[in-house]
Amino acid sequence: MFQAVQDLWAQLSAHLPDSIMASPTSSHTLGASSHRSSPRSDSSLHGAVYTAAQISKFKERGFVAAIDVGTTSARFIIFATETSDPIVSVQQELTNLHPRPGWHEQNPGELCHVVTNCMDKAYERFIALGFDKADVKALGVTNQRETTIVWDWKTGQPLYNAIVWTDTRTIEIADKMKASPLGHMVPKLTGLPWSCYPSVTKLSWLVTNVDRVAELYSAGNGSVAFGTVDTWLIYNLNGGATSSQPVHVTDTTNASRTMLMNLSNLHWEDSIIKLFGLDRTKLRLPKIVASSDATAFGRVQGGPWDGLRITGCLGDQSAALVGQCAFEPGQAKNTYGTGCFLLYNTGSERPPVEHLDAGLIATVAYDFHPGGDIRLATYALEGSVASAGSGIKFLIKNLGLAKDADHVNELAASVPNAGGVVFVTAFSGLLAPYWINDARGTMFGITHHTQPGHIVRAVFEATCYQTRAILAAMESQSGSKLTTLAVDGGMSNSDICMQTQADVLDIPILRPAMRETTALGAAYAAGLAAGCWSGTDELVRIKSNKEGNCHFEPNQSKIRETARCYRKWNQAVEMSRGWVRPDDPIEGDDSDDEGNPA
Numbered sequence: 001m002f003q004a005v006q007d008l009w010a011q012l013s014a015h016l017p018d019s020i021m022a023s024p025t026s027s028h029t030l031g032a033s034s035h036r037s038s039p040r041s042d043s044s045l046h047g048a049v050y051t052a053a054q055i056s057k058f059k060e061r062g063f064v065a066a067i068d069v070g071t072t073s074a075r076f077i078i079f080a081t082e083t084s085d086p087i088v089s090v091q092q093e094l095t096n097l098h099p100r101p102g103w104h105e106q107n108p109g110e111l112c113h114v115v116t117n118c119m120d121k122a123y124e125r126f127i128a129l130g131f132d133k134a135d136v137k138a139l140g141v142t143n144q145r146e147t148t149i150v151w152d153w154k155t156g157q158p159l160y161n162a163i164v165w166t167d168t169r170t171i172e173i174a175d176k177m178k179a180s181p182l183g184h185m186v187p188k189l190t191g192l193p194w195s196c197y198p199s200v201t202k203l204s205w206l207v208t209n210v211d212r213v214a215e216l217y218s219a220g221n222g223s224v225a226f227g228t229v230d231t232w233l234i235y236n237l238n239g240g241a242t243s244s245q246p247v248h249v250t251d252t253t254n255a256s257r258t259m260l261m262n263l264s265n266l267h268w269e270d271s272i273i274k275l276f277g278l279d280r281t282k283l284r285l286p287k288i289v290a291s292s293d294a295t296a297f298g299r300v301q302g303g304p305w306d307g308l309r310i311t312g313c314l315g316d317q318s319a320a321l322v323g324q325c326a327f328e329p330g331q332a333k334n335t336y337g338t339g340c341f342l343l344y345n346t347g348s349e350r351p352p353v354e355h356l357d358a359g360l361i362a363t364v365a366y367d368f369h370p371g372g373d374i375r376l377a378t379y380a381l382e383g384s385v386a387s388a389g390s391g392i393k394f395l396i397k398n399l400g401l402a403k404d405a406d407h408v409n410e411l412a413a414s415v416p417n418a419g420g421v422v423f424v425t426a427f428s429g430l431l432a433p434y435w436i437n438d439a440r441g442t443m444f445g446i447t448h449h450t451q452p453g454h455i456v457r458a459v460f461e462a463t464c465y466q467t468r469a470i471l472a473a474m475e476s477q478s479g480s481k482l483t484t485l486a487v488d489g490g491m492s493n494s495d496i497c498m499q500t501q502a503d504v505l506d507i508p509i510l511r512p513a514m515r516e517t518t519a520l521g522a523a524y525a526a527g528l529a530a531g532c533w534s535g536t537d538e539l540v541r542i543k544s545n546k547e548g549n550c551h552f553e554p555n556q557s558k559i560r561e562t563a564r565c566y567r568k569w570n571q572a573v574e575m576s577r578g579w580v581r582p583d584d585p586i587e588g589d590d591s592d593d594e595g596n597p598a
Contacts (some may be wrong), residue, residue, distance in 0.1 A: 004154075008313065013137055015327060023272070030300070047540070050130065052130075052432070054308065055130045059249040060085070061081035061129070062078050062081050062135050063135050063137065064137060064530070065077065065136050065308070065526075066078075066142065067118075067119070068142050071095060072092045072096065072338060073094055074507075076092060077519045079347070079523045084542050084543070086516055086520075087129070087131075088125045090119075090125070091113045091116075092117055094596070097352065098367030100169075103111065103168075104163070106147070106161060106162045106164055106562065108158040111162065111232065118364060118434070119304070120303065128250075133308075137309075138310075138312065138527055139310045140521075140522030140524070140527070141312070142230075142315070143229035143230045143581050144165055144441040145253075145254055145315040145317065146199050146257045147163065147199075148199045150203070150226050151224075151225050151232070152223060153223050154241065156235075156240040156241030161212045162232075167529070168196050170196040173201045173205060174194050175437075175475075177194065178194040186259065190256070190263055190272070191263040191356075191362030192257070192362075192363075193229055193435055197257075197384075198199040199226075203226055204276050204278070215232070223248060223282075223284075225248065226284065227248070227286050228254045228258065230250055230313050231286045234247055234298065234313065235247055237301065238299065242262045247299060249288075249290040250286040250288060250289070252290065252291060252377055253315040253365040255288045256364040257363065260285070262458060263364070263379075266286055266364070278591050291313055291368060293453050294309070297312070311526040311530045314525030316335075316337075317335060318363075318365055319344065319517075319519070319521030319522045319525070320335045320518045321366070322521035322522075323516075323518060324379065324486040324488065324512070325539050326343075327539075327540065328345060329347035330480055331344075332485055332486070333466060333486040333488065334501075335488050336487065336497070337490060338387075338389050339386050342465060342467055343382050344380055344381045344382070345365055346379045346478065348377070348379070349377055349379065351379055351381055353535060354479050355381055358473040358474075358477055359433025359470075360379060360383055362383075362475050363380055363476040364377045365378040368536075383432035383473065384432050385431060385463055385470075386428055386429065386431045387462075388425075388426070388463045391463070392459060392461060392491065394459075400563055402456070405490075411429055412453055412456045413453075413590050414453040418454050418565075420445060421443065421455055421457070421463075422443075422458055422565075422572040423455065424443075426442070426576050427441045430573065432470050432473070435548060438580040439576040439578075439579065442572065443455070444566075457496075460494070460497045460500055468505055474571070483507060484507075484508050484510055485501075485505065485507060485508075486510045486511075487509055488512065489515075493513055494512065495550075502552040508518040510549060511549065524539055561594045
């Protein structure tokens, strides 16, 4: 399992501190940057000691496992089918590379290496608890979306670092394609507005700017393989290039984020491929399959989990929606992770194209109907906030305002409100519903009385206010008002932030006791295909029996004040525009041509 990239990672890891990312006009190499965040040296293990009776009961129904690869960490979690509770969880942080301002990369070899570590340690813990490998019936995969990887199909080795979804180097490509004669048709076909986030702009950049990719692409014969993180992981879990039948697939939720899939028929759209000047005889695209499928994703090859069936795959935000059991039209969830993502289930009908005018994305929520040329996907409207948890990380690591997340909450609790401070966290522009590429992070309302707690509160409020703007657009498009919002993600652990969100939206916020909803959604997709659960109705019943859920009710006495602050937020958003111009030097770049500090 992962052997080819494991060998590559072993070679690279010894040199990571000294590795240099070459300039875009020279031969690119896989490696680290001098501007980096390092992974934790050890992963965390969670588990308990179970009685013989408990072990016997769990073994009757079995378990489903999930791989969850986010932007900052990867984890492997094993859930009990009986209760959907996590029995074993192993997590390890990922290295994030920032070779230039606006650039964000990860090493594909490290992704596989970290996932393997998590799987191996989870196996040891699972066996130590008294369970057997055969008790795990299926494996699901969930992942950060849009992040783009290309590799040599013959060798299985990546040709460049993974370009992460938050990377902004392709803004000019997006603007150029938007202005092309057929540019107006692409959002209507794909449900995605023009921006640097979809995978196709990253793929176009790789083919044009990376010598190794360009040379192999020009050679033809489909030697350049493309995939998002799910495709890369599943390919390697199945043995990669060493397999006699390599598995090269992606599910509809991930494919819908590439800007290459027709959102109506769930197939690759040749007109868009041609518009970008890409050639399918030179570029190998993965097969698009359903999110829950008993055979499409293959089996784990090698390692302690050898032979384990992979039967589910979902992009992370779709997985969170499924994990929250938001299976009915009109239900929604908001995930507060690195970014913040609000998904609103719209049912089996694709949302009309007017959603684009409202600044929203139309996407596939999940696709649980495999087989045949015609499939029945469930759709969603989505609003994305680029910076949520990353804004808190900025306060900790860049400004040094706090030591850790707990300290952030202490600072927020030290003041009653934001003290008039408004923080627009547009570190790489603003996404829904504004879509302002040239906005940048700005802070207003600072006085001699401003304290660190006010700034922390302002960062919390930035996510909450942008969520309000997104939800207003969704309610306008759907014609109905949301009555409760389900939440998850790391930032949702803050009671202050969630109470602020309830006050800003004027609706109750529901936070589940079990926060690993993204991994749980992947497990649900896999378990449904493997027959571990009878259907979504059973999943809803299991969730309804859970204890420990938290409700945050809106404070009616704050409605007028919240409305006033929201107006100030929108005023600040307008003032954050226009900070980046095409002729500006690279913002904040104090490095030489190779990314080394000057």
